[in-house]
Amino acid sequence: MSPITNTYKVALIGNPNSGKTSLFNSLTGLHQHVANFPGVTVDKKIAKYQIDKNLTIELIDFPGTYSLYPNSDDEKVVAEILSNPVNDDYPDSIIYVMDPFALKREMLLLSQLKDLDIPIIVVLTMKDLIEKRNLKIDIEKLEKIIGTKVIFFSNKAKTNLNEIREAIKELEKGKPKIPRSYILKDEEKKIVENFKDRLNFNSDYQALLQIHHSDWLRYQNKDLKKEIEKYKIENNFKSLSYRINETLDRYQLFSRDIDKISPKKHNKQDTITDKIDKVITNRVFGPIIFFVVMLLLFQAIFSWAELPMELLENGFSLLSGYIRDNFTNTWITGLLADGIIPGLAGVLVFIPQIFLLFLIIGILEEIGYMSRVVYMFDDLMKRFGMNGRSIIALISGGACAVPAIMSTRTINNWKERLITIMVTPLVSCSARIPVYTLLVVFAVPDKDIGIFNARGLALMGLYILGILMTLISSVVLKYIIKSKGRSYLMITLPEYKRPILKNIAIFVKEKVGAFVYVAGKIILIVSIILWFAASYGPSGAMNTAKADAIELSKDKHFNDAQMANLIASEQLEHSYIGILGKTIEPVIKPLGFDWKIGIALITSFAAREVFVGTLATIYSVGTTDDGMKVSEQMAKDVNIKTGEKTYNQAVAWSLLLFYVFALQCMSTIAVVRKETNSWKWPIIQFLYMGALAYLSSFAIYNILS
């Protein structure tokens, strides 16, 4: 039994780019874990550590925000929790993180926090940068202006991590008196007074926040909302303009003092950031540099990930083979060797690519490049109904739509975010590559066009096609989806800085983790279900199929391996999934697909690359064989009735287009359901992408055949 311990909750709060997450990482290392704030899809990073026998500190990293008057869902979480003393995440104290280069702006949120009656300590970051530039900040004076303890923190030295931990302990022992900042005006006092019996609050300002945010706060009941709304109208309570006046008043309180101690740029000299931005965000060079960076990024993930992917693939098929050869053949070994292990392999094989992509995005983000990309392309993306921030999701979609769709949370406008979610799966992801490479062999002859290989060009064409359709669909959606509220760019462009390895490591861990836990779970479950559907069928039919296969093998003098393969393929044909494949044949026939392809289309709902594995089983080449063997078998496959090859150019192109467009991915459907909090959008997405796939496959098949 563990002794009863108290948990003392400390919230890390600050502006975006204040160095907050970096400080959180320094304080907690890899001990942190990511959860969701209840009821919303906003990441909540928590770390717990025990200070002494009966005290545990719980550190929560809140989303970055500029004020308690929020813009995006992320920022709303901060206002919602801090305005509600009975919220589970309501902190016992706050560490407020400040970037010394933006003191004045950051004083605003601090001044709001001071009015909540929560103990605060301030951590000023980037000490190293201030010293490097020979600048000075008078910490004592700053403490006097703020009225709380200020710790000046250097990310390099880390000596004062203990100082911060000690300060938290001090806070826990006794509540230091925090001076209030803003005095409510008469009309604000009146409304608070009017509702004070019906609100739960520690300070008048907290009550005022509940009244200002009454239209969206989830913890307020409907009746109260109605009454507040009624009061606002009847008493001409102008929430928006009062908030503006409050903000201006707050700035008045500290601006002059803060101006005196803020570090100033020496004369008009350009900083390093100015010099870099002159080139990087240049109207001509900016987009060119971005384009080159993207080419390098995708070149890197494809070439560097190849070897580890191959190793993983071979490793798993060796494992499957080992289990099959060394254990008695029961349904458990079958499930393990042909269901679970290939399912796991299907998840893990993509980790190298996803890891590399997010490693590079993480580095670009950490040094400050990504916010420049958002700035440069916001207006272009706006024409497609999206936001500059959508670019990061679209790039991530090149690896996997699951973490990509999750990264749209930073987009504050619902319409822009929804469009980004709806079109991201059209960007060709890692799981399509095995399908493309297998099919392109049948679609394009192996010859050179100029200095390029024709098949290589076709692959690139498929990628470009995906991107083009992403843009076209977004334009269409722009006219269909109704807008809720205005959209904003308003983004601060941080100073360029050297990346901190730990921050990147944690970023990558989170993204890869999202893929493994969200997509991985589904891929695994679907693989197991599919294994059952492929291994079992109406009992009579399965046995007959086996007997037939054995007979045929004897006639043709097959060896044991060949016979086993034939049995597998015959049984698959008569399994539940085989029946399903035959059932859908009439629907897919116009696209040039037979029931065998139908089976592969169904199984690849787990993840697209399962298509390749299923064909391997159907063409009875055994799962241990590599892709080349599959394509050789496919090349031999002939339509019994017509005598024509199944995989002619028309069928191959038809399948390729189908995989470019169709939403063949359960994990994506699940994540879209979660992020949009409804079944409506994943269903619409599945249907519109399905329609695109069907129509384009139909068209190309009929043109080519």
Added chain:
Amino acid sequence: MIFEIGKTYKIKGFNDDEIAGKLLTLGFLPETSFLFVRKSPFGGAYYFELNGTKIALRKEEAHAIVAEERF
């Protein structure tokens, strides 16, 4: 109002309350000066420098600022 690249402006007020509320939280305050550094490649977003920090705004967001040129 129309801003010119390379010029410094002093904020006098705003002509849109909703945008004003957000700009204030970013430090765009009356009587504060900012420098218009450059436009985005497609011209729809502006790169400003304000109190030593860099902030990008959409054209429409910037046009909510009422300002006068500082010489």
